[in-house]
Amino acid sequence: MADVIPANACSPFAAIDWSRPWNAPLAERGARWQSAALAGYAAYLDALNADARAAALVSGRGKPLGFIAQDDLPEGASYEAHIAQTGCVPTRHNLHDFFNGLMWFAQPRIKAALNTRQAMQIDALGIGPTRGGVRDALTLFDENAVLFACADRALADALRRFDWRTLFVTERAGWGTRCEARIFGHALLEKLVAPYKACTGHAWIVEVPDSYFSVDDTARRAMLDALVAERLLSEPLDSRAFSPLPVLGVPGWWDANASADFYDDTSVFRPGRRIR
Structure with a gap:
């Protein structure tokens, strides 16, 4: 072995x-x-x-x-x-x-959906020297995705445009009541065994109802499993579907981010971009 x-x-x-x-x-x-x-x-x-x-x-x-x-x-x-x-x-x-x-x-339904899409691509295109755009995006999801469950479009938009001050400071109270992050990517979890400030995931924004934040962890995970698996099986997919998320910026995940100046480090919390 x-x-x-x-x-x-x-x-x-x-x-x-x-x-x-x-x-x-x-x-x-x-x-x-x-x-x-x-x-x-x-x-x-x-x-x-x-x-x-x-x-x-x-x-x-x-x-x-x-x-x-x-x-x-x-x-x-x-x-x-x-x-x-x-x-x-x-x-x-x-x-x-x-x-x-x-x-x-x-997240068994998400993992099965990723496996389904990968197998479909292999059936259609075979195994070549490169994976191709769809398989690259599927692999990126599998390895490095963060599920960003959000019931407030303004917070999702802040993530998309790199508006870290709004997402993590001004609207900090919204974490846990209007948005949350759940790490899915296994390579990202491996990195976080020894966490470092620049550790960044690829956020996949999942719109959820307000009621999501009133149920327990098991129910939330099951809801995400169903919603994300359905999208993975039905939507076009490429790497532009993700938004970078420095994961140690998530409120409550790292003691140092209790101070607003934690987010002033532009080598990690990089300036914004236009919303696609």
């Missing part, structure tokens, strides 16, 4: 802090998986597959989902096509694939 990480306290898995606001929604399952991953590759895959059987997850083409060692991916097979056709997710013993697995449980 490739990429096996030693089972000890120096493992990168030991560095995951489930008290971080972006990790907290994943903490219950994540902490169990973390213990399994620290025990070794086989124990880790066993934990993922036990949960997959219990949750009855499916791939983009409706195949029962399971997790296999990366070395079990047939030579020459496409990763996304293999998942769609078999339900088997090649999984390495590393943080990147750890968070990818967690997201299959946290």
Whole structure:
């Protein structure tokens, strides 16, 4: 098996802090998986597959989902096509694939929709030296997306035009009542194991009703799962659909951003642009 990480306290898995606001929604399952991953590759895959059987997850083409060692991916097979056709997710013993697995449980309809679109593109165009615009956008979503749930168009517009002062300072009270951010991209979650100020996600704006902010975390996540999956399967997609979001600017996510001058750093909070 490739990429096996030693089972000890120096493992990168030991560095995951489930008290971080972006990790907290994943903490219950994540902490169990973390213990399994620290025990070794086989124990880790066993934990993922036990949960997959219990949750009855499916791939983009409706195949029962399971997790296999990366070395079990047939030579020459496409990763996304293999998942769609078999339900088997090649999984390495590393943080990147750890968070990818967690997201299959946290947002299963979105993950299946991404897998569906990827497989459709592969069926139509094959596997070439480049992915093409649609597959690039799908991969960007999978790796680095932040779901920006918003019930106030003015806040969504502020994000689109890089109006950080409005989004994070003037309208700060709107976070949690009119907008919120949820990290979806597994590569972004991996980066945030060791957070740094310039860490930036690609925000996907999701219009939600006011009632979204009066229900619990489970209901919010389910609503986003349905809304986003439907859009991914029905809308054209390219990289221009995203808005950059420096994630440590999200109120409550980083102690230093309690001070308004945190947002004066133009190397991170860059000047605005026109609304497309």
